[in-house]
Structure formats: C-alpha cells, structure tokens
Amino acid sequence: MMTEHIPENWTAKPLKEITDFVIGGDWGEPTTSTNGNYKEVLCIRGSDFKHWNIHKGANALSRFVKSASFEKRKLIAGDIIIEISGGGPDQPVGRVILFDEEAAKKLGIEKVCSNFLRLLRLSDSVSKAYVFYYLQFLYITGEVVKYQGGSNNLRNLKYPAYSGIKIPLPPIEEQKQISDILDRAFQHIEVLKPKLDYFLERITKFRRTVxxxxxxxxxxxxxxxxxxxxxxxxxxxxxxxxxxxxxxxxxxxxxxxxxxxxxxxxxxxxxxxxxxxxxxxxxxxxxxxxxxxxxxxxxxxxxxxxxxxxxxxxxxxxxxxxxxxxxxxxxxxxxxxxxxxxxxxxxxxxxxxxxxxxxxxxxxxxxxxxxxxxxxxxxxxxxxxxxxxxxxxxxSIAKKIEDLLKIAQDMENQYQSVKTKVDKIPLALLTKTFNGKLV
Known part of the structure; x- marks a missing residue:
C-alpha cells in the first residue's frame, strides 16, 4: 500500500527485511513461589493501548514470568508492540504501540507484553517511530484487515503475510524529521481526547442533575x-x-x-x-x-x-x-x-x-x-x-426539563462535531506523510 507512488528519493522494503527480532509475549502467572526462577514484571495488554501516549504502561498488570522467558522478551526502548490476537467485528487486530524511553522507565519496573501481543524489534537502519506510524496508518485505513483471520469474536493477525508489507522509506534523516512532527501532533491529540471525554461526562451529569x-x-x-x-x-x-x-x-x-x-x-x-x-x-x-x-x-x-x-x-x-x-x-x-x-x-x-x-x-x-x-x-x-x-x-416541570435537555443536546452536538474533526486528523496527517507531502 502507498508504495506505488512514493517520491523519487524514497525506497520500499518489506517489514521483515528491516526487522532484527520478533517474539510473542508471555502472560506469566499472577503469583509464584520465591524459588528464583521467576521475575516480577509489568505485563502490557491490549487494553493498555488506549491513551498509551498518556499513561505509557502505568496501567499494566504485575505478573511473574520465568527468568529465561523474561530475558528473551524484556521490552527495550524502540520496540514496537503489535496486537496479534483478540479484536472483534468493530476492532480488528493489528493495533500497534511504540515502547519508548518514557515507557521503559515508567514506575521503575521492567516490562513484557502479553501472549496476545508480539514484540517487534527493528534494525537501526530505520527510524523506529517512523515505521510505527506507518503500521498505525495501515490500521487506521483498515488495510490491516487483509492480514487477519479467525472468528468474529477472536481475530488473529497472519503475521507471515503482515511481515511482507512494504514500508515506504525516505532517507533516515527525513524519517526522523517526519517522526518528530508526528510525535508533536499526536501528543496534542492524545491530550485533547480525554478532555473531550470529560466534556461528554459533564453533559451526561448535567442531564441527570436536570x-x-x-x-x-x-x-x-x-x-x-x-x-x-x-x-x-x-x-x-x-x-x-x-x-x-x-x-x-x-x-x-x-x-x-x-x-x-x-x-x-x-x-x-x-x-x-x-x-x-x-x-x-x-x-x-x-x-x-x-x-x-x-x-x-x-x-x-x-x-x-x-x-x-x-x-x-x-x-x-x-x-x-x-x-x-x-x-x-x-x-x-x-x-x-x-x-x-x-x-x-x-x-x-x-x-x-x-x-x-x-x-x-x-x-x-x-x-x-x-x-x-x-x-x-x-x-x-x-x-x-x-x-x-x-x-x-x-x-410546568416537564417543560422546564425539556428546555434544559435541549441545551444539553446542543452541547452534545457541538461535542460530536469537534470529536469528528479530531478523529479525522490522524488519517489526514498520515496520508499526507506517506504521500511524501508532510516535509
């Protein structure tokens, strides 16, 4: 996708060719005996993907994984985590998050991802953030659906086919420049979304009070x-x-x-x-x-x-x-x-x-x-x-309530209008990026 019309100075490589290491996660155990064969970690789940840029894994669960497994699966800054199982009719698998320095240091506890996720470690020849944004672009556009199978209630990512996706790659310095611009833009969006959610909560509370x-x-x-x-x-x-x-x-x-x-x-x-x-x-x-x-x-x-x-x-x-x-x-x-x-x-x-x-x-x-x-x-x-x-x-009471609820509905309509515009920003930004028009 998007590799047929890339700018002249860009190349396109399959994801697997720019990947150094891939491994599935480990859900571990809730408790364990102190025999030295287990390590306590925070385990990142699919449910932690929401508002990731705000909490950075602070909501992850404490689990115990075998020391040998931890050594293979320990997350380090720059890793990409891909959801490979779960989802449903309205939420395909293939969601991605970038595990950065802030996430690595969060709470001072080392981390792994669950068995429904996969750790993807990229080559130093590419910007990890840039590739992450392209994988996110595949998800937002729905292109990732081509690479999933399974039932309505449990979807699975066909990773061998997914790893063959060609990534459009500008020169490395341009990748970093693009990533910096997108980082700032998406941070603003992540801050704005909870504020919009809070506004909707206030409208709901206003209705109940009325x-x-x-x-x-x-x-x-x-x-x-x-x-x-x-x-x-x-x-x-x-x-x-x-x-x-x-x-x-x-x-x-x-x-x-x-x-x-x-x-x-x-x-x-x-x-x-x-x-x-x-x-x-x-x-x-x-x-x-x-x-x-x-x-x-x-x-x-x-x-x-x-x-x-x-x-x-x-x-x-x-x-x-x-x-x-x-x-x-x-x-x-x-x-x-x-x-x-x-x-x-x-x-x-x-x-x-x-x-x-x-x-x-x-x-x-x-x-x-x-x-x-x-x-x-x-x-x-x-x-x-x-x-x-x-x-x-x-x-008289019913009329007063009705009038005030109309005000609440007007406020909700404004909320929906703003939310619709905000929801469109990521796709617009990423489309412009991978058409070579952001920088």
Missing amino acids: VAYGISGKFIDDSFDANIIPITIGHINNNAPPGWKWTKLTTIAKLESGHTPRKSVDAYWDNGNIPWISLQDIRLAHGKIISETKLMTNEKGIANSSARILPKGTVCLSRDISVGFTTVMGREMATSQHFANWICGECIHNMYLLYAFMASRYSLIASSTGTTVGSIYMPALKDMYILLPPIDVQY
Whole structure:
C-alpha cells in the first residue's frame, strides 16, 4: 500500500527485511513461589493501548514470568508492540504501540507484553517511530484487515503475510524529521481526547442533575429535596412536597405488556408498517420521543401474537436486560415483551412520567430481581407508586426539563462535531506523510 507512488528519493522494503527480532509475549502467572526462577514484571495488554501516549504502561498488570522467558522478551526502548490476537467485528487486530524511553522507565519496573501481543524489534537502519506510524496508518485505513483471520469474536493477525508489507522509506534523516512532527501532533491529540471525554461526562451529569432537580420540584421551590426518588415499588416515602401526593401508578395509567411476533415467520415482518420497539432501539431512544424503530411488524404479526398496537404518547419502560431505559411513543407502535407500557390518564402527563422513570432508574435497577438478568416482574410493576404534583405543575416541570435537555443536546452536538474533526486528523496527517507531502 502507498508504495506505488512514493517520491523519487524514497525506497520500499518489506517489514521483515528491516526487522532484527520478533517474539510473542508471555502472560506469566499472577503469583509464584520465591524459588528464583521467576521475575516480577509489568505485563502490557491490549487494553493498555488506549491513551498509551498518556499513561505509557502505568496501567499494566504485575505478573511473574520465568527468568529465561523474561530475558528473551524484556521490552527495550524502540520496540514496537503489535496486537496479534483478540479484536472483534468493530476492532480488528493489528493495533500497534511504540515502547519508548518514557515507557521503559515508567514506575521503575521492567516490562513484557502479553501472549496476545508480539514484540517487534527493528534494525537501526530505520527510524523506529517512523515505521510505527506507518503500521498505525495501515490500521487506521483498515488495510490491516487483509492480514487477519479467525472468528468474529477472536481475530488473529497472519503475521507471515503482515511481515511482507512494504514500508515506504525516505532517507533516515527525513524519517526522523517526519517522526518528530508526528510525535508533536499526536501528543496534542492524545491530550485533547480525554478532555473531550470529560466534556461528554459533564453533559451526561448535567442531564441527570436536570432530571433529578426538575422531577423533585426543586426548580419550583429550592427547599424541596432533590434526592427524593419519585417512583418506588411497594412503599411510599412520606417526604412529599406540599400539595404533592403518592399515587399508585396503575390507578392513573393503564399498564400494557408487549410481545414479539415469531421472528421465524417472514409473513409477520414482510412489508412491516407497524413500528415495534425492541431492546435494539431503547438505548438511543432513552429519555426521548421515539418515532422510528429498527424492525417493523405488520397486521398479521400483531394478529398472531400477544403484541398490541398502543397509542401515541404511551410511555415505555424496559423492565429486563436493559432495566430502566424509557421512551415515549411518537406514533402508534407495539413493543417487545421486554417493556412495560403505560397509557397515561388525564391526571398524569406522559412526559412527567418519562422523567420520573429516568430519575428513578438506578433505584429500579436495584429493585430488579433475577440471578443472571435483572427483571422487574408484573407484580412489582402493579405495585409502583409515583410522587405526583398537580397536573399543571407536572406540565410546568416537564417543560422546564425539556428546555434544559435541549441545551444539553446542543452541547452534545457541538461535542460530536469537534470529536469528528479530531478523529479525522490522524488519517489526514498520515496520508499526507506517506504521500511524501508532510516535509
């Protein structure tokens, strides 16, 4: 790749021709007896690749490897570590990191890489950092997929074929110059990414605070308790603001279950025109009005199952697997059996109920039962109580929450816009580099 049109003064050599030494890693043992045949080291794993330029192996695990194995596999500055096993559908193997002087000195403990990784030691005739960036370029562009095999859940790098990849090589001094420029650029990017992540965390926290404050009535009266849980199962919290009351949910909203038309019968899904909410939809729809779904059933699917077409405005609560996620139907829809659905009466505003479920989510998760998958079963759903203000206050609270959540969404849209631009920088830089246009 990229070697057909390299600048005139560049050459191209297979990776194996510029490699002095290659060896697989050693995962070692968690503990060992003190018989002198083992050495305590830090073992770098694939999970340590993320934000490598910031932590440089400080998150690696302490392990014990046999002394003879350590002598062969001890990492030294300039080594490249390649992921040769692991990955998945959305993350191919072939990720690379450069083990530099800072990583070698980190924590003052010697290091090896795990058996899912491979140590690659290059010849002194090339810049280690330059070759590392080219291997990273192969990964970012997806070219590395050509060199992997295995199942969806466990991918393996076909290293013999991978080692035949031709590396475009400018003169050594230019390699070093290019590496220095890329080092500075990627350091800035690595510093920026956690800041963006932190910004997203703050937006998430802002959303939770808005819902908790709003649904407690604290936007109306600052003396109200923002920590009160507005929906409970089987008991009532006596700490209610003046004029508010605890009400059994089934007395003010009709509870409906969902169902799944048989997936093996194509006739129940062909030309589907009835949106059907599944667990595949709920995370993206959480806290919002949903109008489109990934799957749609038809009248025959509804007629031959226990699924029901529910009216626009119905509040849906996922009651198992993804407990506590909630949405409101933006049109007539059906749902899977994983949802409890509430058709609101005149004295409860559906958006207020949505936000009350959101504010109570973690309490509902804690109340769910089941050994492997938590569930809120029908008896518990029928025994839910909600802290309810007068209907006009419900509308006022819901409107205030909605307005503030729109601000949060605007902030998230800005975050996504910036993140998209930042994510494009590495590929743009590396493409320019290996087209010979960076220097």
